[in-house]
Amino acid sequence: MMKKQLATALALIAVSGVAWAGSGKVSFQKLDTNRDGQISMDEAKKSPEVSKMFGQADANRDGKLDSSEFSALESNSESNTPGGAQSAPDGARQPGEGGAR
Numbered sequence: 001m002m003k004k005q006l007a008t009a010l011a012l013i014a015v016s017g018v019a020w021a022g023s024g025k026v027s028f029q030k031l032d033t034n035r036d037g038q039i040s041m042d043e044a045k046k047s048p049e050v051s052k053m054f055g056q057a058d059a060n061r062d063g064k065l066d067s068s069e070f071s072a073l074e075s076n077s078e079s080n081t082p083g084g085a086q087s088a089p090d091g092a093r094q095p096g097e098g099g100a101r
Contacts, residue, residue, distance in 0.1 A: 031047060059072070
């Protein structure tokens with residue numbers, strides 16, 4: 001069961017950049033122009049949304065966004081927009097989630 005959840009999570013992370021780009025937002029791959037696997041502040045300036053949230057998204061304060069920090073930024077951006085996905089409080093289920101805990 002855990003492997004299935006991990007595989008699902010990884011698949012969602014992989015396509016999140018594409019989905020975000022499709023909504024008019026830029027993907028990690030588009031911003032990472034030097035292909036080093038990180039987005040610098042200079043690279044982030046190509047996207048007003050990413051540039052604005054860069055400081056909050058840079059969780060380890062290294063001055064760059066890695067793919068996990070960028071994914072968290074995408075998730076936060078989606079949950080803060082009208083009609084965006086809202087996260088459930090810890091332990092709470094989203095509508096349609098079934099199963100025992």
